Amino acid sequence: MSFANVMAFALAGIIPPLVLLYFLKLKREERVMSTTMLWHKSIEDLHVNAPFQKLRRNILLLLQLLIMIALILAIARPVMELTGGDVERVAILIDTSASMSAEAPNTRLEQAKKKARTLIDNLRRTDEAMLISFATRARVECSFTSRKGFLRDRLAAIQPTEGGSRLSEAIEIAQAAAKSVSGLTESREAGAPPLKLYCLSDGNCHLSDELQIDIPQVHFLPVGESDRNVGIVAMDVGRQSDGSCQVFGIARNFASEDMTVSVQFLVNDELVDIQRLQLSAGGSRSVIFDTNPLDEATFELMVSVKDDLASDNRAWTILRPERRSNVLLVTDGNHFLEKTLLADEEIVVNVLGTEAYEQGNETVLQAEAIVFDRFTPLELPPVSSLFVGVVPELPGVTAVAEVEYPGILDWKASHPVLRFAGLDTVRIGKAWTLKLPSHADVLVESDNGPIAAAISNNFERYIVCSFDLFDTNWPLRISFPIFVKNAISYLTDARDKDDVHISTSGRPVILPVPRGVEAVSVQGPQYERVNVAVKGQHVTVVNPEKVGMFEATWEGGESRFAVNLFDADESDIKPNVDLNLGEQAVVRMSHIGPNNRDIWRWFAAFAMVVMLIEWYVYNRRVHI
């Protein structure tokens, strides 16, 4: 037998004062009697005041001591251990992803917490357990400890999120923690007990292919039953040439039965249109809503359906006012670049000579992207830049050798910069081969090595083309203006500066802020206001795990952004009865019963019975 709350024994300090009270002389009520002659004959009470005699004879004191001891034992929560065996180290992993909020009010997370509580109750006094919650990220709620009360408190504090479910990180943390040497386990680290892992989830977990699992026992405790859910899995907005917008969305039925839903379209929280959809089991349908010309607005799609997951029933998109990016071209004369850039109506181009640039100019500060033509400044500005015909001194980037007539072997057509830009007809007369850092994306690979690359450095992006445009026929090819357009969009982070903003939960949100802003405060639904540090002209909101509209405010301005679920894995709430961890054996436990029996009730009942006896004795005046 062990005690869950050993601190309760401190209450034993009450016992000596109780005994002491019995030693003290009673303050008796005075009563005048006709004679005390018969009382003197009848009583031996005068002797009872002698301490030890009183203690020996006073059944009330004994009963009260018995009650107190029983109550202290009950508060100490004695646990009868029904299982024996070696000491165990247990990691309890609880899924807090969006799908675990299904089946309200008794959500899957609540079911999982209930099972986890049973697991904690089943721990023996010498066992240790850690608690990890995982969604988009894994959180160590409680590292290895044998304090059940603390584990229970931490378990109760776990809150649901509306993010994805990344089990890999949680398993890696559990493995790492089990191998670490903590204060509690240091002494027996030589023969450290094996890790036993319990995963409580609905099974809709994402596992990394690189995950290496080395855990002897993995137990999966599935939760959830229902698959009834319809959600919006995609949404986008397209601005038309006349300023009107077309809002696009996809609603999907994840249930195993056909469902009829209505999709409401709201603009700035006002209902504009409704479409009814017949969704077959597992099927999806798209909806399109047209709007009047708008400069800026908040669009919302809402599925009206009674299903088991609410977080994917709404989706938001923010339409921002159109804005043209400032691009600075630093050149001593490049007709191709000037013409190409000026042809783009979505940007404002300023042209500056190299000398004027070196002398400093206000346009440099206003530029959101700079194109350096055959010129590299002594000090790189904190602005995303395109370098043409020159290799800048970027960390890890060096020019290896100048080669003549390099043949283009390959180009990365999947990269945003080279999208729709085929280089198969481009010929290059002279170029420098590049040595690039590992995180760089090679855009153009020649037979002598990379000659163009995209590099991200902190919050700035750089594109390096090591060949002079005048040594190529590229400006004469159709791919060149496409490349320039793509490059400027890439450098100005077009998606964020675009008029449409959509984010998904659990992923970082990068917001552009005006230059000079030092602190940004972010607040969202069920998301406490946090201050986010500004780096460059961006702030990064780390993995918001709640869906809804967020608001970022700073001195003199504000910005809003929407976070949506848009995760088909989470919207598909049909629980998986098995957890697939590759080669790792997983024991499925559909039910978990108590191994340890809480017997505090017995002590409490005993105390109650003795209390009744004490009450009877007192009232029947059985004994002095």
Next chain:
Amino acid sequence: MTSDEQLLTPEFIRSLEQLDFISRKIFAGKLRGERRSKRRGQSVEFADYREYAVGDDLRFIDWNLYGRLDRLFLKLFLEEEDLSVHLLLDTSASMDFGDPSKLWYARRIVAALGYISLVHQDRLTVCAFGPELHELLPAARGRHNVWRLMQELSELKPEGASDFNDACRTFALKHRRKGIVIVLSDFFAKDGYDDGFRYLLGGRNEVCAIHTLCREEIRPQVGGDLRLIDSEDGEFAEVTISAPLLKKYDSNLRRFCSDLKNYCSRRGINYVFTDNQYPFEQLVLRYLRERGMLK
């Protein structure tokens, strides 16, 4: 119960008229009364004959008998004498307990017995004893003393500790004439009552003890942790009231009463027990008659 209340009601007084004391001994009185004396006297009621002796009054010679037998016999007649009735009332502080108080109850008994005594021309002496013996009504005779008796009784106040033995000794020394001595007390005498009764019996009195307790003493309604203080001497007892304690008290009280009763029986003392809840009228009109004190 207050002193303003009447000790005896007129209706009850009328019923007392029919009662009289029964004395198992015939006592010599100083005055001729309504009671036949053991002594031969000059009443009209013939008692016996005896032979003439020199010096006898020749007026009592039965000359008819001399004519038949030729011998001189004297005719003896019963003497009618008065009876001495002594009422000793305990007025100690312990008699002030109960509702009505034991003293009030005992005073009514004294009043009733005193009235019976006075209307029958008995010689009535009423004494109260507490720390000392006080004579309330010394050797009074006749109905006209009733008012005085009632007045004295009404003015009685309970006080102090009783010394039964000393009171009896003082009484015995002062009243040597034999008679009926009726003691009314709770007999809670810490020095005992043996000496006192012996003083009374030593004068060849016919002694009667009316043991008066109150219901609060017979079944005390107390509870908890108490410091019991003796009303007479201030002595205290610290008790925690419990069922065994009450049971033991009850057995001790019974033993105390039975000891007193046995003591009285052994010494020819008429013992009468009563408590303050017993109907007073029934006590006098029925119970005392049944106990042979009144007729």
